[in-house]
Amino acid sequence: MLARKVFADIKRDLDPFVGNTIKLKANKGRKKIIEKTGILESTYPNIFVIRLDEKQVERRISFSYADILTDAVQLTVNNGEEDINIFARGC
Numbered sequence: 001m002l003a004r005k006v007f008a009d010i011k012r013d014l015d016p017f018v019g020n021t022i023k024l025k026a027n028k029g030r031k032k033i034i035e036k037t038g039i040l041e042s043t044y045p046n047i048f049v050i051r052l053d054e055k056q057v058e059r060r061i062s063f064s065y066a067d068i069l070t071d072a073v074q075l076t077v078n079n080g081e082e083d084i085n086i087f088a089r090g091c
Contacts, residue, residue, distance in 0.1 A: 006065075006069065007045070007046065007065040007066070007069075008045075010065040010068055010069070011043050011044075011045065011048070011065060013086065014040065014043050014048055014075075014086075015043055017040050017077045017086075018040050018041070018042060018043060019039065019040065019041075020039070020040055020077050020078060021037065021038070021039055021077070021078040022037070022038055022039065022040045022050055022075055022076070022077055022078075023035070023036075023037050023075070023076040023077075023078070023083070024036045024037070024038065024050060024073065024074070024075060024076075025073070025074040025076075026063070026067070026072060026073045026074075027071075027072045027073075036050075036052055036054075036061075037052075038050040038051050038052040038053070038061075039051045040077075041060065046064055046065065047062045047063065047064050047065070048062065048063060048065070049061070049062045050062075050063075
């Protein structure tokens with residue numbers, strides 16, 4: 001039950017940034033780290049979705065809040081004036 005509260009807190013922290021540009025750095029295992037830029041499209045109770053525009057193809061990728069909690073994902077939000085690191089601890 002504590003995990004639900006933690007995930008709800010992470011979701012609540014991300015909600016104001018829906019629609020903003022996000023820089024994503026994700027550890028995909030075996031020394032594979034991807035860095036992408038996209039738009040935080042939506043947040044759901046267990047996942048968040050980022051829309052990527054790559055080479056004339058629109059893609060959506062989703063991550064769980066557990067990925068943030070386990071430091072598998074770092075997010076940097078660009079709110080217009082400055083970059084804000086949120087949930088960036090390791091990676």
